[in-house]
Amino acid sequence: MPLFEKSGQSPAELEARLRLHRLPEIGPKRFHTLIDAFGSASAALSAPASAWRSLRLPAACADARRSAEVRDGASVALAWLERSGQHLLMWDDPDYPALLAEIPDPPPMLFIAGDRSLLDRPQLGMVGSRRASRPGLDTAAAFARSLAGAGFVITSGLALGIDGAAHQGALDVKGGTIGVLGTGIEKLYPQRHRQLAAKMVANGGAVISELPLDAAPHASNFPRRNRIISGLSLGVLVVEASVASGSLITARLAAEQGREVYAIPGSIHHPGARGCHQLIREGAVLVETIDHILEALQGWKNVGPADVTAAQPQAALHPLLALLHAAPQTGEALAHNSGWPLPKVLAALTELELDSSVACEAGRWFARAR
Structure with missing residues (x-):
């Protein structure tokens, strides 16, 4: 199928949108300001500089719109989209995720590698510390396996620590999982998760980003991507986090977006539990078992409690596991x-402990990720 038919836009308008999207200092609100003011990206790019100035946009935006770097970047994106399994989802596409469209600043564009239909399925966000404890990683993987087995897509940020364990847990039971990047898809960060991202795409998952394909890591982009994780999800589960963790940003964005926030408690002596305890004090649902999540969401279409044992790999069939x-x-x-x-x-x-299948911390037993 020709690319312009896949996108629903004419070739000229598709290229214009990709150019507009690459301009410096253009976020979702300014992007929509330009489209609303001029009627299309093509018209915006050809409008006089005085018209751009009247919208109080930074001078760098108007100055860069005809640059070779912007044109070449749009051409590279068009070539990327021609390849199988690589997509661009725009805010005015009929299958743009309904929940994401509700947030105050939905991304005007989402680049997707993998199965784009996952974005329409019921999702649970899972986030937590990059420097998680071993029990925290095992807990994240265990909950992800059970939630994915119950029919939810596991959505997280592909970061080290809890995010990676959540994605892997979903993959363990052949469940759906989406990684939301704070970089362009072609500049995946952290590099240590490149293999995990490839595995997700190859096994029916997806990796997505609102940023241009070659956008490098920048500190300001990671908090912004958190609004996409929460915006796509019915609720967000925080597994382990310090009080200064970016996971608390995701949780608070979720609350502002009207999503449910869940938090797993831990030892009062463990710094990684303090962020979760703070969220619980602020009204997050205290979660000890998957049932605490499923009970709140069991009415969601096509999702309901599943036989947890059946959803596990063969190594997890021991009754206690x-x-x-x-x-x-x-x-x-x-x-x-x-x-x-x-x-x-x-x-x-x-x-089971001698077999490295379980671990104990602060009096509680955890199933270890295998």
Whole structure:
């Protein structure tokens, strides 16, 4: 299918939008200001500089619109979009995600590598510390496996730590997962997750960005991408975060957007739990098991509780592991939930710990990501 038919725009207008999108100091609001003022990107690019000045736009915007760098960048993007599995979703496309369209500043463009239909499916955002503890990583993977097994797409930021564990957890059960970048797709950051991103795309997931393909890492772009994670999602689960974590920005954006915020508590002695505890004090839902999320969202179309054990890989079929993949628990809680006597539970946990299948921290047992 020709690219202009895929995009719903004429070739000239598609190129003009890509050029407009590359201009310096043009964010979503200024992009829409130009389209609203001139009626199209093509008309905006050909308008006199005086007309741009009347909109109080930075001079750098008008000066750069006819530069070779902007034209060449648009040409590279057009060539990128010609390849299979690579898409551009624009704010006025009929299949632009409805939830994302509701936020105050939805991205005018989203570059997508992978399955674009995932953006229309019910999603749960999962975020947390880049320097997460081992139990935190295992908890993130366990919750992602269970939520993906229950039919949710797991959406996160492809960062190190909790984000990566959440994406991998969804992949473990062949679930859908979306990585939202704070760079251009061709400048993926962190580089250590390039293989994970490729695996996501190859296995039915997607990697997306609102930024031009070659946009390099810049500190200001990462907080902005967080609004996309929360904007796409029905709710956001914070697994482990300090009080200064960017994950709290995502959680607060989610609350402002009318999304539910969930937080997993931890030890009062662990700095990585303090951000979650602060969110809970501010009204986030305290989450100890997947049921605390599913109960609130079970009415969502095509999504409902799933058999957690069936959603796990073969290595997770041990009865206690099935329970721990749903959420971390104490030995006493495992005895109660499994119906086993406590000595039998403790003996089994010892065997699982020797096998590196579980770990214990602050009195709670965690299923480890394998």
